[in-house]
Amino acid sequence: SAVISQKPSRDICQRGTSLTIQCQVDSQVTMMFWYRQQPGQSLTLIATANQGSEATYESGFVIDKFPISRPNLTFSTLTVSNMSPEDSSIYLCSGMKVETQYFGPGTRLLVL
Amino acid sequence: GQNIDQPTEMTATEGAIVQINCTYQTSGFNGLFWYQQHAGEAPTFLSYNVLDGLEEKGRFSSFLSRSKGYSYLLLKELQMKDSASYLCAVRLNDYKLSFGAGTTVTVRA
Numbered sequence: 001s002a003v004i005s006q007k008p009s010r011d012i013c014q015r016g017t018s019l020t021i022q023c024q025v026d027s028q029v030t031m032m033f034w035y036r037q038q039p040g041q042s043l044t045l046i047a048t049a050n051q052g053s054e055a056t057y058e059s060g061f062v063i064d065k066f067p068i069s070r071p072n073l074t075f076s077t078l079t080v081s082n083m084s085p086e087d088s089s090i091y092l093c094s095g096m097k098v099e100t101q102y103f104g105p106g107t108r109l110l111v112l
Numbered sequence: 113g114q115n116i117d118q119p120t121e122m123t124a125t126e127g128a129i130v131q132i133n134c135t136y137q138t139s140g141f142n143g144l145f146w147y148q149q150h151a152g153e154a155p156t157f158l159s160y161n162v163l164d165g166l167e168e169k170g171r172f173s174s175f176l177s178r179s180k181g182y183s184y185l186l187l188k189e190l191q192m193k194d195s196a197s198y199l200c201a202v203r204l205n206d207y208k209l210s211f212g213a214g215t216t217v218t219v220r221a
Contacts, residue, residue, distance in 0.1 A: 001157075031207055042199060042211040043155070058208075092154060094209075099162075101145065101209060103154045 002029055002097045004104035012110045013083055020079045021107045023093030028073040031096040034066070037106070038089045046091075049076040083111045114138045116212035118200050123218045124190055132185045132198050132215045140205035146174050146185045147199040149214070155199055158185070187217070195219045 003026040013019050023032070032049040047055040047068055055068035070076040080087050088111045093104040115137040124130040136144070143162040147155035161167055161176035161183060173186040187194055200212040 033208070042213045043201075043209075045208055045210075048206075048208065096207060099143070100157055100160055101203070102157060103147075105154045 001100070002027055002095050002102045004093055004095055004102055006091075006093055006104040006107050008107060009105065010108035010110075012112060015084050015111055017083055018079055018081045019083065019109065020077050021091055021093070023076045023078070023104055025074045025095045027097070029095035029097045032070055032076045033094040033096075033101075034068060034076070034078045035092045035094060035103075036089045037092060043092065046078070049078075080109065083109075085111045087111050114202065114204070114210040116200055116202055116210060118198075118212040118215045120213070121216045121218070123220060126190055126192060126219055126221050128190050130187045130190060130217060132187075132200075132217070134183045134185070134200035134212055136181050136183070136200075136202050136212075138202045138204060138210060141178065141202060142205050142207065143203040144174075144176055144183050145199075145201040145203065145209065146172075146183075147201065149197045149199060151196075158198075190219045192219050192221070 005024045007022045034046040035043040037043050045058050046061045047057040049055050049068050049070040051070045067079045090106045092106045118134045146158040149155045159174035166175045171188045176183045197214040197216050199214045201209040
C-alpha cells in the first residue's frame with residue numbers, strides 16, 4: 001500500500017490570495033493525481049501530476065489557476081491561485097501503486 | 113463523457129446485508145474501484161475488479177460484469193461503523209478515475 005500525507009490539513013484564506021498544498025507519499029508511486037471534492041459531492045479530477053514535466057489538466061481546469069509541480073516520484077504540490085469563495089473545497093492528492101489508487105487525507109480550504 | 117450511476121442513499125439494519133449497485137458507460141475501462149468515505153475523511157480503498165466475477169474480502173465483496181457495465185458492492189453483517197458514503201469509480205485507459213456520485217449508507221440499530 002501507500003501512505004499519503006498532505007499539508008496543510010485545512011486553511012481559511014482571503015479571496016485573491018494563493019495557497020500551496022503539499023503531498024508526500026511514503027514510497028514511489030507510478031502516477032499522482034489531484035482531485036477536488038466540493039461539499040456534498042463526489043470527486044472530480046483536476047489534473048495528473050507528471051514527474052519533471054507539466055501537469056495534464058482536465059477540462060475546466062487550467063495551469064494558471066492550479067499550477068502543479070512534481071519534482072520526484074514521491075512529492076507533488078498543488079497551488080490554488082487568486083482564490084475566490086467558489087474554490088472552497090476539499091483538495092485530495094492521490095497516488096497509484098501496483099494497480100491500486102490511494103488517497104491522502106485531503107486539505108479543507110475555505111475562502112472568505 | 114463518462115456516466116457512472118449509483119443510488120443516492122440506502123438504509124439497512126445492523127447485522128443485515130446491503131448491496132450497492134453501480135452501472136457505468138465510459139469511453140474506456142481499465143478496472144473498477146470501490147471506496148469507503150466517512151464524513152470529513154479521505155476515501156479508503158475497498159476493492160478493485162478488472163476481470164468479471166466476484167472478489168471477496170471479509171465482510172465486503174465486489175462483483176463485476178464488463179459486458180453489462182455493472183458492478184456491485186456487497187456489505188455483510190453490517191456494523192454501525194459501516195455508515196459511510198461508498199464511491200464507485202471506473203479507471204479509464206489513461207489511469208484516471210471517474211467517480212460516481214456516491215451512495216450514503218446508514219446503518220440503524
